[in-house]
Amino acid sequence: MSEFTASNQAEAGNVAGDASRYYVTEHHPENGTLLGFWMYLMSDCLIFACLFATYAVLGRNYAGGPSGAELFDLPLVALNTAFLLFSSITYGFAMLAAHRKAVKNALLWLAVTGLLGACFLGLEIYEFMHLIHEGAGPARSGFLTSFFALVGTHGLHVTFGIVWLVTLMVQVGKHGMTVENLRRLTCLSMFWHFLDVIWIGVFTFVYLMGTLP
């Protein structure tokens, strides 16, 4: 109870950016969107867990075809990982700007994030095309089927993340940093960072461990 009244006073006094206020405001019952979105992410996590389990089971079934050690180009994967990691921190900068209501700054960082996401996607599509061109398409072996399913699903998530990002940039450009737009940006930030978390699993479990004999 006392926490709630404290937050009331703090807001009434319009104390902005105060560290103590930040902790107090966390307590009050808010709009359920963010918790709901978090639950969506958790269910998405289960989809990826299924795909990871499939890869764990089929990942070494080469059917006489090429193995991960022969196919994977680690410097390329490292570059891709760097793109995604940098896009995570640039999204962080965009959120910091959004909370300051610095619209132009936020849009700039969102654009950089989108660009890095597009670079990631471009490299991944190049990698897929290259594999298929070499005859190592998803139909070649159990290993490649599970590989394309897992990495492809992640790539599809990034694609929709970019579509969402562009949509929000238009929204923010048109309506400014309203409460609704800030909430949407927060949801997308969770989505984007979540995809980076999944990518940690992908580059470790698929690429790096797949390269090991």
Add this chain to the structure above:
Amino acid sequence: MSDHSTHHGHDHGHDAGAPHGSLKDYTIGFVLSVILTAIPFWLVMAKVLPSNWTGYILLAFAGVQVVVHMIYFLHMSTKAEHGWSMMTMIFTLIVLVIMMAGSIWVMYHMNANMMPGMDTDAVHGTHDMP
């Protein structure tokens, strides 16, 4: 109940009320992730260790990096959303571990028992049976 009604108006008054990080949080998270990403890549690309160790070390690095991302980028804490975020995550992790461990365990044994080498044993077994 009265808290609920009095506070409803506030939700629209200021930002969405989500826990959001500071520049310091993002920087710490980013530097840690770069280190935790670079070391596994180096371990594999430079072939520093025998491969049977490297796998476990890679998994350990990935686990730590996931936690770093959760804390510094996703602002996960026991307080977020009154602890409900943490609860849903723990539930997800339990389901995930059961599913992953179960699938890998069962499928490994299925694979092992379907090996061509085992076939002859099975045939012998049936011959001895009657």
